[in-house]
Amino acid sequence: MTTKLEYTPLDEINQIHARLHASFRTGKTKPIDARKENIVKFAYMIKDNVEALQDALAVDLGRPKLESSFLEIDPLIKESIEVYKSVEKWAQPDKAPFSLNFAPMKPVVRKEPKGAVLVISPFNYPVWLAFSPVIGAIAAGCTVALKPSELTPATSTLLASLVAKYLPSDVVTVVNGAIPETTRLLDLPWGHIMYTGGGNVGRIVATAAAKHLTPVTLEVRPVLPTPLFYYLQKPRHHRPRIGHESRARRILWGKTINAGQTCVAPDYVLVPREGQDALVRELEVAYKEFYPQGAKSSDSYSRIISAGHWDRLKGMLDGTDGKVVLGGGSDADRDSKFIAPTVVKDVGGDDALMKSEIFGPILPIVPVKDVDAAIEYVNAKALASSDHPLALYVFTKNPSHLTKSLSLVVFDNTQSGAAVANDLIIHIAGSTAFLSAGLVLPDTEHILQSSRLIPLPTSVLPSTRLGFGPDTWGAVPSLHAAKAKKLSGLNPVTLPFPRPGTKAAGPWSKWATIMGVLAVLSAAFAKYSKK
Missing domain, CATH: 3.40.309.10 (Aldehyde Dehydrogenase; Chain A, domain 2)
Structure with missing residues (x-):
């Protein structure tokens, strides 16, 4: 079974770029509540479509469903929860280093979103490595254009469909295609570019970004193997x-x-x-x-x-x-x-x-x-x-x-x-970082940060x-079916926030639920005592 990937028309790419920039300029993605709302939509997008994502990955990579869940889908749900809980703290200004001359002015370092962000993802983990940077960009208050790999047509088609269904098109949009479409994207100015993949293409991305002095984050496979x-x-x-x-x-x-x-x-x-x-x-x-x-x-x-x-x-x-x-x-x-x-x-x-x-x-x-x-x-x-x-x-x-x-x-x-x-x-x-020893261009906010970047x-x-x-928690191929339940317990199965459009339970309703449970337990205990 093969899926034909429909490429985004080149002229439409320019329109998507303009729409994402205009949306960011309105300021709609900057408020913390707006960021959290989109993170919630993102989390439910993944949670509601686990089986569809598994099926698409099986078509493109022949990958077992449990492996896809453990490697890509469950980590995304976990990341969504962590980002939702942390975004408000992350967005808070930092106090500037103390200086006697400027202390009376109470200087702070604000964390301003950069604008429309371009994410280019690879074929080997086409869900996790596509969506994980998108979560970060949403949490930062940015709009996002996602370019998934053309080598995974079933998955890339599904990603475009899900994003269009669950997220506003002026916040996140998927652009599908190959070299011409990617080239058109790189010809345009972005607030930031995030690329994951091979080093040769990484150099092309960095060179294209340099024309607009666009900050770039590259997670590239080095020439030297592991x-x-x-x-x-x-x-x-x-x-x-x-x-x-x-x-x-x-x-x-x-x-x-x-x-x-x-x-x-x-x-x-x-x-x-x-x-x-x-x-x-x-x-x-x-x-x-x-x-x-x-x-x-x-x-x-x-x-x-x-x-x-x-x-x-x-x-x-x-x-x-x-x-x-x-x-x-x-x-x-x-x-x-x-x-x-x-x-x-x-x-x-x-x-x-x-x-x-x-x-x-x-x-x-x-x-x-x-x-x-x-x-x-x-x-x-x-x-x-x-x-x-x-x-x-x-x-x-x-x-x-x-x-x-x-x-x-x-x-x-x-x-x-x-x-x-x-x-x-x-x-x-x-909790350790996923780092490369070379070919990564860090996002330098200020020349004074060089002491942190040079080491x-x-x-x-x-x-x-x-x-x-893997041998202790059962992630061995021949044990996939038997260990599925055990492995599923390593990642969250429920989301700790309500679905978009539904009202969160207030404190009184939570207390009523607790009292109801206690009443049932009390009645059961009284009945048991009479026996």
Whole structure:
């Protein structure tokens, strides 16, 4: 089943731009009550259409429904609630730094919305990465033009339909299309541009924005892929906190979720040569647990986004000099865009799999002499590409005090947007920032903020002491159906505010409800006591 995406006419794009700017100039989006009202509409838009969003993502990405809910839909509902509760606090002016000369004037820093904002989102998480920036723009009091990916026609069509139904067209509008439509959008002046995707297109966006001196926020996939250090030094006196099996499950989960099309998924594994075969064995065990009947027949495994991306991945796999030890291309199918989870060992640094980011379910294992050699390898690639990975992971079976030491050795001697020990990917769902080590143009409000911008911010999770991870809360493919109820409890199922157009319950009605419940309980207790 395919969906034909209707592109927005080029002339209409200019009209949308003018409408959003005119709407912002009226001031209708600036009041806190107006922002909260639109956030509520947004939240119910997602809540009312969970199944439709799941179906669209299944058409475009072949993704299981539970995976879509856990990765994209539930986080959006949670974000909506958090933004609704926080928007008033965020909008409050900040006191300016104390200055004896200006103290009598009581200076403050107001947070003024920038105007009409352009959001350009990618194909791999086409709901979350499209709508999450939109929530922020609404909370800031801006109007928004959203340009979703043309590679996800079913999802992009649905997003346009839902936004038109639930939100005012002069507050948020979806523009669908490909290169011509995106180019037309970038030719126009915006208050701010937010782009998520590949670095090459990110440079085009930044160049176009520079013509109008438009502030830009880029969340881009770096040229340098995400490495995973798998260090197997044996502890002398302590039992490991996490076993081989658990680590292999986490690695395979991180590599196969969304068929490897995740910007912070591990791209390759660096492992001491003597530990390579042990890791392969545990990955084989994890694969059989995840896909007992094979990934191709599983309803818990996604597909590659397009035939073009499938061709690229198949070409990389055909060109490797490494040894395929799991999966491979024997059952790869271009028509259904299927490539099995694949592990390749004995991969050299100049192998076809190491030329660029894989962004798919192929995991090369690169054997090295020791952790110092692994650090040197990553830093050499960073120097050659003038880039740094979006994330970096260190897995070790040492006890916690040794794990911290080894992890920090790697963290202290490499650069990355995030650094995580004994887990992967979870940092983007936590309280730490989702950062890139390069190619991000921060929104600089004032030159005095340079002291905050020059240091490279890196999100760090130095330990998973509680063993929290996908293997502990059941996010493994073969257990999707059995664990659905458990996973659904990790995110809110109800919205703490009334639907737009309905009156919120007043304090007296709440008290009446409480008294009614107490009366029922009292009557039941009295009846039970008589027995």
